[in-house]
Amino acid sequence: MSEGPEVTLPLDGWHRAQGARMVEFAGYSMPIQYEGIIAEHRWTRASAGLFDVSHMGQLIVAGAEAEKGLESLLPADLAILKDGRLRYSLLLNDEGGIVDDLMATRRGDHFYVVVNGATKAGDIAYLEERLPRGVVLDHMKEQALLALQGPKAVDVLARLAPGVERLGFMTGGAFTLGGAPVWISRSGYTGEDGFEISLPSGRAEAIAELLAGQEEVKPIGLGARDSLRLEAGLPLYGHDLDPETTPIEADLGFAISKRRRAEGGFAGWHRIFREIEEGPVRRRVGLAVEGGQPVREGAAVVDSDGDEVGKVTSGGFSPMLEAPIAMAYVPAASAEPGTEIRLVQRGKIFQAKVALMPFVPHRYHRKGAA
Amino acid sequence: MTVYYTEEHEWISVQGDIVFVELPEAGRQVSKGGEAAVVESVKAASDVFAPVDGEVTEPNSALGDDPSLVNTDPEGEGWFFKLRLSDPSQLQGLMDADSYKAFADSQ
Numbered sequence: 001m002s003e004g005p006e007v008t009l010p011l012d013g014w015h016r017a018q019g020a021r022m023v024e025f026a027g028y029s030m031p032i033q034y035e036g037i038i039a040e041h042r043w044t045r046a047s048a049g050l051f052d053v054s055h056m057g058q059l060i061v062a063g064a065e066a067e068k069g070l071e072s073l074l075p076a077d078l079a080i081l082k083d084g085r086l087r088y089s090l091l092l093n094d095e096g097g098i099v100d101d102l103m104a105t106r107r108g109d110h111f112y113v114v115v116n117g118a119t120k121a122g123d124i125a126y127l128e129e130r131l132p133r134g135v136v137l138d139h140m141k142e143q144a145l146l147a148l149q150g151p152k153a154v155d156v157l158a159r160l161a162p163g164v165e166r167l168g169f170m171t172g173g174a175f176t177l178g179g180a181p182v183w184i185s186r187s188g189y190t191g192e193d194g195f196e197i198s199l200p201s202g203r204a205e206a207i208a209e210l211l212a213g214q215e216e217v218k219p220i221g222l223g224a225r226d227s228l229r230l231e232a233g234l235p236l237y238g239h240d241l242d243p244e245t246t247p248i249e250a251d252l253g254f255a256i257s258k259r260r261r262a263e264g265g266f267a268g269w270h271r272i273f274r275e276i277e278e279g280p281v282r283r284r285v286g287l288a289v290e291g292g293q294p295v296r297e298g299a300a301v302v303d304s305d306g307d308e309v310g311k312v313t314s315g316g317f318s319p320m321l322e323a324p325i326a327m328a329y330v331p332a333a334s335a336e337p338g339t340e341i342r343l344v345q346r347g348k349i350f351q352a353k354v355a356l357m358p359f360v361p362h363r364y365h366r367k368g369a370a
Numbered sequence: 371m372t373v374y375y376t377e378e379h380e381w382i383s384v385q386g387d388i389v390f391v392e393l394p395e396a397g398r399q400v401s402k403g404g405e406a407a408v409v410e411s412v413k414a415a416s417d418v419f420a421p422v423d424g425e426v427t428e429p430n431s432a433l434g435d436d437p438s439l440v441n442t443d444p445e446g447e448g449w450f451f452k453l454r455l456s457d458p459s460q461l462q463g464l465m466d467a468d469s470y471k472a473f474a475d476s477q
Contacts, residue, residue, distance in 0.1 A: 037412045038387045223386075227412050292437070293390045294410050317389040317412045324390075 009054045010144045010204040018212070018219050025222060026117035028055045033221035040224035041319040044190055045360075048150035049220035050211050056145055057120030058198060060138040061131070062110035069131040070104065070111060075247065075266050077257030081106045086170050086185055090247050090255055091115070091123060096268025096275075097243040098250065099126055101235070103187065105172055112183070114145070114196075116237045130267075144204035149194030149228075151363065152216040157184070157195055160210065164195060168367030178207045189225065191232025191362045230325060231318050233286055233357025239297055240284060240313040240327050248275035249329065251284045282310060283335040286357035289315070289324040289343070289350055299345035301330050309334075312343060320360050326352065386411050388440040393429035393451055400424060400453070402460060407450050409440060422460040424453035 007028050015022065020031035031052065034040060043049055061070060067078050076089040086105040090098050100119045105112040115123045120139070127137055148157055158165040161175040164184050172185030180203040188194040199207055212219055226236065235241050241250055246268070253276070260266060264273060289295050294317045301310030315326035330341060336354060343350040392408040400406045400420035407418040429451045433439060439448035455461070465473055 033386060036386050038389075041412070223413050292434075293392060294412075294415070296415060317410070319412065 009052070010201040011052045011054065011208055014205050014208055015052065015219070020219070020221060023222070026055050028117065030055060031219070031221040033223045034219050037221070037223040037227060038319045040218065040220045041227050043218050044150045044220055044224060044228055045192065045320060046150070047218075048148055048152040048156050048194075048214075048216045049190075049224070050208065050217050051147040051149065051220050051225055052144075052208070053117075053147055053196075053225075054144040054201075054204065055117030057115040057117065057123065058140040058143045058145060059113040059115065059120075059124070059127075060110050060140060061113055061127070061135060062138070063135040065132045066111055066135050069135045070113075071260075071266060073127070073130055073267050074102075074104065075256040075260045075269075075272070076104065077259045078104065078106070078111070079259070080257075083108065084171055084173055086172060086187060088255055090241075090252065091126065092247075092267040092272075093243055094267050095243075096246040096271035098237070098241045098245055098247065099123065099243055101237050101241055101252075103185075105185065107172075107183070112198075118238055140198075142201050143198050144201045146197045146199065146204070146208065146211070147188050147190075147194060148197065148211060148217070149188045149190040149192045149220075150216075151193060153192070153194040154365070156211065156214045156216050159214070167195075167365075169193075169364040178203065178210045180207060182207075186365060189232075189234055190228040191234070191358055191360060191364075192228075193363055193365045226314075227316055227319060230314055230316055230327070231320055231358065231360040232362060233327075233359060235284065235327065236314060245284075245329075246272055246275055246280065248272060249280040249282055249284065279332055281332060282329045283332050284313070284327060285330055285335050286355040286359060287312070287315075287326040287328050287341060287343075287352040288355040288359075289326055289352045291350065292324065293350070294324040295326050295343050295345050295350050295352070299326075299328075299343050299350070301328050302342050302344050302349075304342075306344075308344075312345075318359060325355070325359050327357075328352075330354070386413075388437045391433040391437045391440060391450070393433065394426045396426055396428055398426045400426060410437075418450060420453070421464060422453065423456040425456070426451050427454050428452040 015031040020034050022029045023032040074089040076087045086103050089104050091100045093099050100115050100123050102115045161177045167186040169186050175184050183198040185196050187196050296315045299312040300308045303309045310330040312326050312328040318325045337356050339354040341352045388409050390410040401423050405417045406420040430449050
């Protein structure tokens with residue numbers, strides 16, 4: 001983590017005025033909670049939550065070779081990605097390790113890429129080093145990013161930006177919101193239907209005020225963002241994913257498109273191809289932890305002799321299941337749902353079972369689905 | 371009954387909603403300032419320190435069924451454990467309600 005002073009984001013004063021408790025995160029001062037994590041979590045699943053994720057990096061990758069350049073580092077099939085559509089993908093190193101996870105959208109003649117806040121400086125350096133000459137990378141520091149998530153997000157946003165209701169999951173478009181030009185995609189990090197809104201920083205406060213002023217909406221802090229994504233089975237970079245972990249180990253094989261699997265040609269392909277063929281040594285799984293006590297990141301997965309064979313990478317309490325849940329890396333032979341797993345935290349043994357993820361069903365708005 | 375307070379109060383504001391409490395068993399010796407219990411929120415775990423030396427005589431089993439009592443009734447049903455004091459004079463080092471309020475306001 002950075003040692004320097006915390007940097008202020010466009011909505012800093014607004015969060016404080018809403019009664020947020022602020023903490024340092026990714027070098028920024030960010031709201032961890034307003035009224036309380038459990039209340040905010042349940043509100044998001046029942047209605048609509050407004051998240052400020054302006055710490056994330058919003059990048060433009062442009063130029064004739066942008067698609068080819070990105071395909072050399074991401075395992076996504078960008079060639080078949082239609083205009084206005086986005087993909088979850090992974091920035092890879094030459095060993096097949098995950099440098100970051102991201103969302104890439106084809107937007108006219110360029111790609112719009114959203115990366116994690118804590119990793120954006122490293123990502124930019126890596127992309128600048130690896131993308132071919134002629135590909136232009138622009139970090140849009142003047143853009144803020146909001147997410148509106150939950151079953152009522154569509155009602156709220158359709159009222160303020162008509163037309164967004166026609167977006168399907170993982171598609172986006174240009175809209176006007178509160179008089180400002182914005183880019184809205186139907187995507188998010190909670191497992192709920194919802195939207196992510198890229199907007200000019202100078203308009204962030206007015207738009208946050210407009211959205212939070214709708215009766216279905218409350219502001220939600222990073223605490224509930226984390227518990228929501230954990231229930232949704234979504235990995236958090238720097239915790240569940242890192243440069244030593246491959247997409248196959250991380251159970252993110254879906255992010256490796258069919259054509260890319262067959263053709264390869266992206267960083268780390270040889271190792272990833274081998275793991276697809278032979279299976280990985282370890283795998284990310286969900287755990288349902290017995291008893292009521294949460295098991296946290298860093299707890300050890302142990303075998304019957306008590307030897308460490310894996311690690312818990314995220315753990316907490318599920319407000320919807322009212323039980324402790326976790327993500328962990330376990331030996332591949334122990335990754336089947338229902339397998340008994342033994343954990344050790346602060347000298348105490350916990351029993352857990354491998355659980356299917358998501359822990360709480362996704363409710364994305366997929367076109368063609370009911 | 372006089373209620374005594376320590377300066378180690380920060381967990382209650384930092385933690386938020388309590389989802390689990392790990393309590394010491396009856397008979398366990400605890401020492402002033404040492405770990406005696408653990409409170410868990412959605413996000414993190416924090417130690418609760420013993421205010422004085424003593425032997426735990428009864429953990430509050432009601433917290434097993436409803437850990438949120440720590441939030442909703444911290445000075446009533448949400449108690450952690452009862453202690454038999456080893457050194458009653460240690461109570462002199464704690465604060466009563468008025469001094470605690472003055473201390474908390476100064477933080």
